[in-house]
Amino acid sequence: MTRIAAFLGLGAMGGPMAAHVVRQMQRQGGRALVWNRTREKAERHAAEFGGEVVDLPGLAEADVIFTCLPTSAEVDEVLDGVADGLKEGATWVDCTSGHPEAARRQAARLVERGVAFLDAPVSGGTSGAQAGTLTVMVGGDAAALGRVRDSFAFAGKVVHVGDVGSGFAVKAVNNALLAVTLWATGEGLAALARSGVNLGAALEVINASSGRSNASQNLIPARVLTREFPATFGLGLLAKDAGIAADVVREARASAPVLMQVEALMRAAATVIGADEDHTAALRLIERMNATEIK
Amino acid sequence: MTRIAAFLGLGAMGGPMAAHVVRQMQRQGGRALVWNRTREKAERHAAEFGGEVVDLPGLAEADVIFTCLPTSAEVDEVLDGVADGLKEGATWVDCTSGHPEAARRQAARLVERGVAFLDAPVSGGTSGAQAGTLTVMVGGDAAALGRVRDSFAFAGKVVHVGDVGSGFAVKAVNNALLAVTLWATGEGLAALARSGVNLGAALEVINASSGRSNASQNLIPARVLTREFPATFGLGLLAKDAGIAADVVREARASAPVLMQVEALMRAAATVIGADEDHTAALRLIERMNATEIK
Amino acid sequence: MTRIAAFLGLGAMGGPMAAHVVRQMQRQGGRALVWNRTREKAERHAAEFGGEVVDLPGLAEADVIFTCLPTSAEVDEVLDGVADGLKEGATWVDCTSGHPEAARRQAARLVERGVAFLDAPVSGGTSGAQAGTLTVMVGGDAAALGRVRDSFAFAGKVVHVGDVGSGFAVKAVNNALLAVTLWATGEGLAALARSGVNLGAALEVINASSGRSNASQNLIPARVLTREFPATFGLGLLAKDAGIAADVVREARASAPVLMQVEALMRAAATVIGADEDHTAALRLIERMNATEIK
Amino acid sequence: MTRIAAFLGLGAMGGPMAAHVVRQMQRQGGRALVWNRTREKAERHAAEFGGEVVDLPGLAEADVIFTCLPTSAEVDEVLDGVADGLKEGATWVDCTSGHPEAARRQAARLVERGVAFLDAPVSGGTSGAQAGTLTVMVGGDAAALGRVRDSFAFAGKVVHVGDVGSGFAVKAVNNALLAVTLWATGEGLAALARSGVNLGAALEVINASSGRSNASQNLIPARVLTREFPATFGLGLLAKDAGIAADVVREARASAPVLMQVEALMRAAATVIGADEDHTAALRLIERMNATEIK
Structure with missing residues (x-):
C-alpha cells in the first residue's frame, strides 16, 4: 500500500x-x-x-x-x-x-x-x-x-x-479528434452561414443526427455561438496535442491525411488567433477565411 | 387540414x-x-x-x-x-x-x-x-x-x-460531418493499432473524453470493431452527400479544406471498397492505406 | 475563309x-x-x-x-x-x-x-x-x-x-496546378525560413532539382522574394479557376483530395488577403499562418 | 588540401x-x-x-x-x-x-x-x-x-x-515538392481522363502553361503515360523524404497543410502500391481511387 x-x-x-x-x-x-x-x-x-x-x-x-x-x-x-x-x-x-x-x-x-x-x-x-x-x-x-x-x-x-507511451498516444489522438470535430463543424457552420441558414437551428438538427460530436453538442453551442470563447483549455495546448498525434502517426509510419491536415490548421489558428485563447477560438480563423461569423 | x-x-x-x-x-x-x-x-x-x-x-x-x-x-x-x-x-x-x-x-x-x-x-x-x-x-x-x-x-x-434548399444543405453538412468523424476516428485508430495500442480500450477512453462523436460512440464499436459492416446506409450514398456538401461550400464561395478533403477520400473509398458496402466500410480503405486492421 | x-x-x-x-x-x-x-x-x-x-x-x-x-x-x-x-x-x-x-x-x-x-x-x-x-x-x-x-x-x-468543355476543363486544371505549386512551395519555404535556412539558396537548389515548377522558377523569385507581388493575374481569378477545377472533379465523380484542399486554401487567401491582389500574394496567408516572411 | x-x-x-x-x-x-x-x-x-x-x-x-x-x-x-x-x-x-x-x-x-x-x-x-x-x-x-x-x-x-541540418531540410522539402507536383498532376489528369479529355494533349498544354513542373514535363510523360514506371527512385524513399519534410515542419512549429496531406498520401501509396516501385507509381493509387488509367 x-x-x-x-x-x-x-x-x-x-x-x-x-x-x-x-x-x-x-x-x-x-x-x-x-x-x-x-x-x-x-x-x-x-x-x-x-x-x-x-x-x-x-x-x-x-x-x-x-x-x-x-x-x-x-x-x-x-x-x-x-x-x-x-x-x-x-x-x-x-x-x-x-x-x-x-x-x-x-x-x-x-x-x-x-x-x-x-x-x-x-x-x-x-x-x-x-x-x-x-x-x-x-x-x-x-x-x-x-x-x-x-x-x-x-x-x-x-x-x-x-x-509505455500508449497512454500519451491515446490522449494525443483523442485531442486530435477534438481538433478535427471542432474544426470541421466550424467549416460546415461557416458554409451554412454564408448560405443564409439559421445556425442555431442547424446545430439543433445536427445534434439530433449522425454528424454530432462532443464539439457540436457541447463546445460550439456554449462557447462559439455565444461568442464567449472562455479560456479554459488553450488553443496552443490543443495545437501541441494535435502535433503529438502527428508524431504518433509519423513514428508508426501510418497514413492519416485528415489528422495531418488538421494539425497544420490548428497550428495556424494558434499562430494567427493566439495560443492563449480558448481552443474553440480556432473557429475565429475559419470565420476570417470565410468572412462570416458563426453565431 | x-x-x-x-x-x-x-x-x-x-x-x-x-x-x-x-x-x-x-x-x-x-x-x-x-x-x-x-x-x-x-x-x-x-x-x-x-x-x-x-x-x-x-x-x-x-x-x-x-x-x-x-x-x-x-x-x-x-x-x-x-x-x-x-x-x-x-x-x-x-x-x-x-x-x-x-x-x-x-x-x-x-x-x-x-x-x-x-x-x-x-x-x-x-x-x-x-x-x-x-x-x-x-x-x-x-x-x-x-x-x-x-x-x-x-x-x-x-x-x-x-x-428553400436550406434543409438539403443542413442534411448534406450533417452527413459530411458524419464522414469526417468516421474517417478521422478511423485514421486515429489505425495509427494506434500500428503503435500496439489496444483499440477497444482506446475507444472506451475516447468515448469518455473530448474527441467523442456519434461515429466513435455508436458506429465504429458496433460495425467496425466487430468486423460486421452491416449494409444499412451505403458508402456511395454517404459519398454523394459529402459531395452535395462540397457543392454547398462551392456555391457559398466558402473555404472548407477539411470537408473538401474528406469528400475526396470518401469518394475514393466508394470507388475502391464499393458503393454498396455499408458507409462504415470506408475504414477498410484506411486499413489498406495502413496495412492494419481496426479491431 | x-x-x-x-x-x-x-x-x-x-x-x-x-x-x-x-x-x-x-x-x-x-x-x-x-x-x-x-x-x-x-x-x-x-x-x-x-x-x-x-x-x-x-x-x-x-x-x-x-x-x-x-x-x-x-x-x-x-x-x-x-x-x-x-x-x-x-x-x-x-x-x-x-x-x-x-x-x-x-x-x-x-x-x-x-x-x-x-x-x-x-x-x-x-x-x-x-x-x-x-x-x-x-x-x-x-x-x-x-x-x-x-x-x-x-x-x-x-x-x-x-x-465541348474540355478546353475549359484543361485550363481549370492547369490553373489549379499553378495554385498547388505556388501554395506548396510557399509552405516549404515558410518552414525552411522558420528553420533558419537561406531561402534564396534553397530556391536556387530546388530550381536545379526535382521539386521545381513554374511557380518556384519564375513566380516566387520574381514576385514573392522581391516582396513586389505585382498585380497581373488576380488572386480572386485564380481562386475562381481552382474552383472550376473542383467542379470538374465533382462532375466527373473523381477523387482529388489535394486539388480540393488547395481550392479551399486559395479561396481563403482571396478572402483574407484580397481578391484583387496578385495571385502570388496567396503566400501572404501562408506567412501569417507561420508568423514568418518568405524573402 | x-x-x-x-x-x-x-x-x-x-x-x-x-x-x-x-x-x-x-x-x-x-x-x-x-x-x-x-x-x-x-x-x-x-x-x-x-x-x-x-x-x-x-x-x-x-x-x-x-x-x-x-x-x-x-x-x-x-x-x-x-x-x-x-x-x-x-x-x-x-x-x-x-x-x-x-x-x-x-x-x-x-x-x-x-x-x-x-x-x-x-x-x-x-x-x-x-x-x-x-x-x-x-x-x-x-x-x-x-x-x-x-x-x-x-x-x-x-x-x-x-x-547543420539545413542541407537535409532543403533536400526533404525539395522531395516533398516533387511528391506534391507528382500527386496533384496525377489527380488533375485522372479527373480529366474521367471527363473524356485527351491526356497527351492536356499535358502538352499544361507543359506550355503556368501549371507545369518537373513532374508534368519530365516524369509523367516518360514514366506514367508510357505505363513503364521504371524503378530508379523508389516510392518508399520518396515517402521517407516527404516524412522528413513533415518532421522539418513539425520541428519548426510551422503550418503546412498541403505538405502534411501529401506526406500521408505518399505513405499510403508506398503501402498500397509497394515501396520498391518507382516513385511515379504513386499515381497508380490515384488510378485506383478514380477507377481510371492515366495514359
Whole structure:
C-alpha cells in the first residue's frame, strides 16, 4: 500500500487532482507531499488541503510520484533533478499530456533505478478534476499499474491501453479528434452561414443526427455561438496535442491525411488567433477565411 | 387540414414513413395515396397498411405530396410527369437527401403552378422511420410549413432551418460531418493499432473524453470493431452527400479544406471498397492505406 | 475563309488578342469588328488598331466571334442579347477561362441556330497575348476547329483536347496546378525560413532539382522574394479557376483530395488577403499562418 | 588540401559519385578509400576505378569522409564504429538524404573529436552522378565547407544553405515538392481522363502553361503515360523524404497543410502500391481511387 504519495504540478488540473490524493492519504494514515515550480502555490495548496510542501530531494521518500505538468519537457527537467535520488520500488505516474517518445525515454531511465514509469494522462477537464471523476488512460506495465491503481484518487475510470507511451498516444489522438470535430463543424457552420441558414437551428438538427460530436453538442453551442470563447483549455495546448498525434502517426509510419491536415490548421489558428485563447477560438480563423461569423 | 396525402418512394426509409402517414389519414378520415416506381412495391405497402395505390396522374387530387427518393434526379423525373397536373394550393414536401440547387429549381417550377415546395430531409435512420421519431430539417416558406406541419406523421422533431434548399444543405453538412468523424476516428485508430495500442480500450477512453462523436460512440464499436459492416446506409450514398456538401461550400464561395478533403477520400473509398458496402466500410480503405486492421 | 471576324472583350488579355485578329483581317481583306461592354474602350481600340466598333446586333454579319470575358456568366449575358441574330454557319470561339458546364449549355443553345461553339481558353499571359504566341486549348468539334483555326491570329500553339468543355476543363486544371505549386512551395519555404535556412539558396537548389515548377522558377523569385507581388493575374481569378477545377472533379465523380484542399486554401487567401491582389500574394496567408516572411 | 578521401556507400548514387572522387585523387596524387557494407561491392568498385578498399578502422587516416547511405540510421551505425578513431581536423560530408535532427546530433558528436560535419545531400539522379554534375545543398559551417569544397568531384553546383541540418531540410522539402507536383498532376489528369479529355494533349498544354513542373514535363510523360514506371527512385524513399519534410515542419512549429496531406498520401501509396516501385507509381493509387488509367 502506498504510504507516501507525492504530487508535482498544482495547476488548473493538477491542483484539484492533488487535493484528492492528499485527502486519500489523510484517510489512510499516509503522507502526501506536494511540489510546484512556484513554491508559494504549493504552500497555498498545503494550507488549504493539508499536504506537506517538499523540495525535489524530499521525493526520495515517496512510494508514488504523480506529475501533472505542461509538457514532457518540464517532466524531463524535474527528472533531471531527482531521478538519482528516488526510492527503489517507487512508481512514477505522469499525468501530463506528454509525448510517447518522451515516455519511453523516461521509463528507460527510471527502470535503471528500479522505479516504474506509467504514462497516465487524464480527460474530463477541470470539473472532472474537482469531482474526482477523471478518466485516466494508462500506458506501461500492467502489474505496476495494479500496485498503484488505488492511489488514483482523482479518477472515475482507469483504463490500461498498452505499453509505455500508449497512454500519451491515446490522449494525443483523442485531442486530435477534438481538433478535427471542432474544426470541421466550424467549416460546415461557416458554409451554412454564408448560405443564409439559421445556425442555431442547424446545430439543433445536427445534434439530433449522425454528424454530432462532443464539439457540436457541447463546445460550439456554449462557447462559439455565444461568442464567449472562455479560456479554459488553450488553443496552443490543443495545437501541441494535435502535433503529438502527428508524431504518433509519423513514428508508426501510418497514413492519416485528415489528422495531418488538421494539425497544420490548428497550428495556424494558434499562430494567427493566439495560443492563449480558448481552443474553440480556432473557429475565429475559419470565420476570417470565410468572412462570416458563426453565431 | 390535409384531406388527401400522397407518399412517393417506399424504400427502406420511405416505406415506414409512408405507413405513419397512412395511419394518420385513416385516423383523421382523410385519404392516403402511395406510389412507387416499382408498382408491386406500392401494392404490397397498400395491402399491409391500407393506403390507395395511385398512378402519377392520381396525384392531382393530393393536398400534400411527400417524396422520398434516392437523389434529386429521381424527384425531377417524377416532377416532369406530374407538375402540370397538381392541385393549386398543394404542398410538395421532398424528404429526399437532395441537392439545394435542385430544390431552388423545383420550387421555382412549382410556385408557377401555385404549389409550395419544402425540402425536408430526415435523420434518424430506419429505426427512427419505423418509430415515427425522425428529425426533419425543413427549408422553404415558414407559412407553408405551418400549414402542413401536422401531416409530418413520421417526425419526432421538425426544425425550420431557412429558405428553400436550406434543409438539403443542413442534411448534406450533417452527413459530411458524419464522414469526417468516421474517417478521422478511423485514421486515429489505425495509427494506434500500428503503435500496439489496444483499440477497444482506446475507444472506451475516447468515448469518455473530448474527441467523442456519434461515429466513435455508436458506429465504429458496433460495425467496425466487430468486423460486421452491416449494409444499412451505403458508402456511395454517404459519398454523394459529402459531395452535395462540397457543392454547398462551392456555391457559398466558402473555404472548407477539411470537408473538401474528406469528400475526396470518401469518394475514393466508394470507388475502391464499393458503393454498396455499408458507409462504415470506408475504414477498410484506411486499413489498406495502413496495412492494419481496426479491431 | 473568314471574311468577318468579331472580338468581344478588350481587357488585358482580349485587347492585344483582338489587335492580332484585326491585323490579320486587314492583311486578308476581311473585316474585323470589336466590341466591349464599355464602348469607349472599343473606340480607343479601333482608333489604335483599325477595327470597326459594333453594337451586339452588328454581330449578325460575323463568320467568327471571339469572346474573352471575365467568367462564363458574362458570356451568357452577351449570348442572351445576340444568340437569335447570329449567322447560320458562324463559329463562336470562347477564349474566356470559363466553366465546362456553361460551355456545354452554350454549345447546345447555339447549335440550334446552326452556330458552332468552341471553348478555347488561352495561356501565356499578357506578354504572350501581345506577342501573338498564346497556347490555345480547344474543346469542341474538330471539324469546326479546322474551319476557323487560321483565324486564331493570337496563337503560337493550338491544341484540340476533346469535346465541348474540355478546353475549359484543361485550363481549370492547369490553373489549379499553378495554385498547388505556388501554395506548396510557399509552405516549404515558410518552414525552411522558420528553420533558419537561406531561402534564396534553397530556391536556387530546388530550381536545379526535382521539386521545381513554374511557380518556384519564375513566380516566387520574381514576385514573392522581391516582396513586389505585382498585380497581373488576380488572386480572386485564380481562386475562381481552382474552383472550376473542383467542379470538374465533382462532375466527373473523381477523387482529388489535394486539388480540393488547395481550392479551399486559395479561396481563403482571396478572402483574407484580397481578391484583387496578385495571385502570388496567396503566400501572404501562408506567412501569417507561420508568423514568418518568405524573402 | 585533401590527401586522403574516403567514400562510404557505393549504391546507385554513391557508386558513380565515388568514382569521381577516386579519379580526382588519382589526378592530384592523393589516396581514395572506398567502403561498402557488402565488401564485394567495394572490391568491384576498386577493381573498376582504382580506389583502395578499407575496413572502417582504416578511415582513421582520411581527411574527408563522404557517406551516401539509405537513411540517417545507417550513418549512425557506421559512426558508432568509427567516430572514436577519426583524425582530428577531418571533415565528414554526409550525402545521404538524411534527417536534420540526426545531422545536429551527429555533428555534436563529431565536434567533440575535432571532426567537422556537413550535411550535403545531392540532386540530379543517377545520370547526374555519372556525369559529375550533381547539385549539392550543404548545411554546416561555411569555413568547413570552404576547406573541402574542392573535393566535391561529383558536383556541378554546390550551394551553402545554412547551419547543420539545413542541407537535409532543403533536400526533404525539395522531395516533398516533387511528391506534391507528382500527386496533384496525377489527380488533375485522372479527373480529366474521367471527363473524356485527351491526356497527351492536356499535358502538352499544361507543359506550355503556368501549371507545369518537373513532374508534368519530365516524369509523367516518360514514366506514367508510357505505363513503364521504371524503378530508379523508389516510392518508399520518396515517402521517407516527404516524412522528413513533415518532421522539418513539425520541428519548426510551422503550418503546412498541403505538405502534411501529401506526406500521408505518399505513405499510403508506398503501402498500397509497394515501396520498391518507382516513385511515379504513386499515381497508380490515384488510378485506383478514380477507377481510371492515366495514359
